[in-house]
Amino acid sequence: MSIPFELPAENRDLSPRTGYTRAHWEAVADGLLTAAWRWSTPGRALLDLPGRPSRSGVRSDGLEGYARTFLAAAFRVAGAGGDDPHGLLERYAQGLAAGTRTPGRDDTESWPLILDHDVQGQPMVESASVALGLRLTAPWLWKQLDAGVRDRAEDWLRGALRHTPAPNNWYLFPYTVAGFLESVGRGDAETAAARRRALELLEGWYRGDGWYADGDGRAFDHYNGWALHLYPVLDAHLSGDADALAHHGARLRTHLEGLSLMSGADGAPLHFGRSLTYRFAASAAVALGAVTGHTPLTPGASRRIASGGLRYFLDRGALTADGLLGPGWHGPHEATLQSYSGPASPYWASKAFVALLAPADDALWTAREEAAPVEEADRVLALPAPGLLVQATRADGIVRLHNHGSDHVRPHEGETAAGDDPHYGRQAYSTRTGPTAPGNVPDNHLSVETGGRRSARRRIHPLGAGHGDGWGWAASWHRPVFAEGPPMVPGLRVESVTVAHGRYELRVHRVTGAPEGARLTHTGWATGPEEPLTSALYGLHGWDDPVPELLRAPQGTAWTRWARVPRLTGRCAGTSVHVSLASLTADTDAVPLRAAVGEVRVREGTVEVAWVGTGARTRIAFEPVEVRHGER
Template sequence: MTYVPVHASPLTGNPLRTRADVEKALLDLFAPLLPAFSEGGARVSLSATAAHFDQAAADLEGFARPLWGLAPYAAGGGDFPHWPLYAKGLANGTDPEHPEYWGKVTDRDQRMVELAALGFALRLVPQHLWEPLDERAKKNVAIYLLEARPHEFADNNWKFFRVMIDLGLEQAGVEFDRSITEQYLRELESFYLGDGWYRDGNVPRVDHYIPFAMHFYGLIYAALATSDEERKRRFRDWARLFAPNIRHWFAEDGGALVFGRSMTYRFACAGFWAALAFADEEALPWGEVKGYYLRHLRWWAKLPITDRSGVLTVGFGYANLLMSENYNSAGSPYWAFKAFLPLALPASHPFWTAEEAPAPAFPEPSPQPQPGMVMMHTPGNVIALSSGQENLQMRFGSEKYAKFAYSSRYAFSVESDERIFEGAALDGMLAFSDDGRHFRVRETNEDARIAGNVLYARWRPWSDVEVETWLLPASPWHVRVHRIRTPRPLSTAEGGFAIPRADAYRKLERIDERNGTALVIGAEDFSGIADLGSTIERRGIGLKAPPNTNLLHPKTFVPQLRGDIPSGETILLTAAVALTDRFDAARIWKDLPPAPAIEELEAAIRRDGRRVGALAWRMGE
């Protein structure tokens, strides 16, 4: 008999099909935090791990972020017995004379992020957080929020935090200068790209912050602001345009595309669907919105996302500090509570009364020019072919933004060491090495265009090495074409999708390595990569990637093609596929997609290509 460990979370066993189920999920996830509250109620300290900001800000994060769910729950009539603890914590955290004082707010301070949750909660449930305070405490809270407002907020979705603070001050009857918020609202609108998409600030970056931040706060503003009707209408209009696009980021089983930074916020990805409900904005039929929302929560209920005490961990599919951002403290994952926003609605709201609808079938690819993606739906999975985005400021920015392909089922991997070229995962990437040890991948693009379902990018791993890459769907495969010009010989490695390796079913797993192909078959899934006639020979490798590099699966296989290219021009032609049924491998493997002609791809980009929205902004278009 084989021992199989059980990794339960507070969501385990919750069917997550009704409003009552969602209420239970909220309370069950909050309960493990109670022992972590400080004596004065202002600090919630969850572990010894650190973020780049001070511990007081981290403890405020643990205190404030659950309010994204608790305040809507109470506003919708839910009975939460710990509001006196929160009121006490709010009073003490804003009191400069109290030992649990949160500290002064400065420019671009993490406290600003958490004050947005406080402003929202003060607006939604003042009877629990404002009215119980004595006059001295009210004065301290007002001063704390007022002193934060004039400071510089980061030039991205953070500008909405001042807006959320203002909602709370307005509800409390505190006077403030509205002009500086008006400036931020104009700047937030300037981030709008079109088709419902924003960029997250003055960067070529279009990720999950668009649904769970830009639209999330915009819809809250549209629902709660007492004036500014034209802007509120624009926020609603843009959300309606966005909904048919962002649904392609969700697979039929509820999993969301694993892409970009802050994936430790987990089911915050349901925040857009939640905000549509909160704002009473039926951008898609309510049954469809409810389906995307609940399927996503159910997807997370199957994963070990908490520690043994039930506290959400930093990580994605499991506890994993390797993939985290420098700004992830132990309280960071509780941004996931944004998903509980619909609990503010009565049970009679059509979002709750509608029958949950399955996801529509999408047999054809969906081009998305603004994020620079072509979306493909396969069974239990959604894939994004991607070009045009970057993140040069953050750890693992290349892995989070610049791979050729991303997936909901297979996630993506971060590299554990840039000095192990032979052991790097490189899923969805093409890597080059000039010494056989270190390697370079795509980090940024000089140009990125889309023409129908074809993506194009020009990039340089070194200043003297130029790579042009075309990506196109060939469902269930996708095809990559690379034209490389280099003044010196280089070694290359190109990876397909990472699939999970098993512990209990190792005998079912198989690796098939040949010249020009690599196929890895796991206990359930298979993943393959094939050369379609490159100008060099490449050998197939079934790599057992370093553990804990993939965001969703602690141990993975990655099929790779490796070879050496000479100086001059080289053409690499590649097809990659991964599917959920291992028994499909033999059939799929016999039917490789044809190799496209570069001349035809070039002609399509010249004739119909437009620069992807994320990059067009930077180039002044």
């Protein structure tokens, strides 16, 4: 699709895979900002972008427009050493003065006060972008402001220090505000307390393998990259705190060992978790690692992933005809959004422009683009701490994520709150498919049906994960939860194991405690009829028919207007074991699933599968879960 502003000519010598250079990043930032500023209020305090308002209201949405575009402008100007050819900082300085004025009778532009997250929370989110923008541009904006404007700005920002954030990554917003105030000589006991509190919580959320839970519980998603790593690492980098940078940077490096494999060959990030309308912000951690030197990637591979993500969305309709980032994924897509999503929400994509903090002569921009990990070889990577299994195939460039650990369920909710969250509860996600919408048949989902009720997967308990040469596994268990009637069936439990081998996904489920007459349904990947993809599912044991039925999901996914989903069904009274083989591929010569597996043995507590043509055999044991894979 055409991009509604001019970009430099592609440079296929320097960037053979994307054609993008630093000049392209600057041009995209300039184009996005020019388009957004057409919607500013007269005093420049709000950017009232068109579209459906969020639950926070129009004025909060206008602040969001100011704050999130300011972040892009700040990276753009700071990365150019203060060069501001479009006069961006003057606009943001005027908006800061107008937004922090005491509201009057005819006032239409002053910013909403920062209050507790459950009263008026969104301004606290935006305070971090305002503070970070001011910190990045301090020599050219903050230091040029009148003393009265600086005092008013500080008063408004301190609202983030005096009110309660949401119990997750939000604690890093007052942390970032405090970091800015301290950087301009306005720190005190209040700022120190906000920073100490956030760092203590962050330590408690760290689970290992470079992954943080987004608050208490087990929510793992893109917030790791664009929030939980970004704020502390960037703060340490800007302050020159070598000890803090070494501590947080080491975790970022470890995180990138897995995250770098989670981009498809077409540049798409995994469609997994919430706030996906932030799009190419998913590459912020990759860029930050390159800027700070805390990355396992070469500069050429880092730029390939970051530029690939940027170009992926620009080429697929993320921009409206007048150059705005519209809410959605490629183009508009309602199911991708959350209730807090407003017209300016997509501009958290600005975080990707942290790449511009690397100067023009940095290797991030001068090194020749190299292959992304998915382009180099088939890879399977287990991440035991978050309970995730990553499977990438070079032939079609698709990355799949098998979810045995992320559920977005708060500890106090227990296992009694029913309902399936499509962004967290599915068993698998990819860079080429999105989850089906609520109300449609769920993809990659296991459900127990009893008494006319169908279960959801809520809290997920990891049972381990591991990988070897070309294969890997992950396992978990959960108690099925029902929306109608009693939320639980006493004793009902499902244990699930996924083994990734090449392009294949061996899916094994053991159900215990199922009541008489209960049935099990299991679905595969959701794909559209016009997509160059094949979603295959085949029953190996425990199903009524090995060949699945195809069901329609008329609301489609982020890739297709409507989708088809394969589904297997079988009885599951008492204790039962169910084995299937699944695949998502763009390989037109792929071997049918029924021909990929030979003998399947299911005995008391074990499952053994022989693979045709490879001489390999997979053995899965329960109690405790143990997976072995190798030659006979």
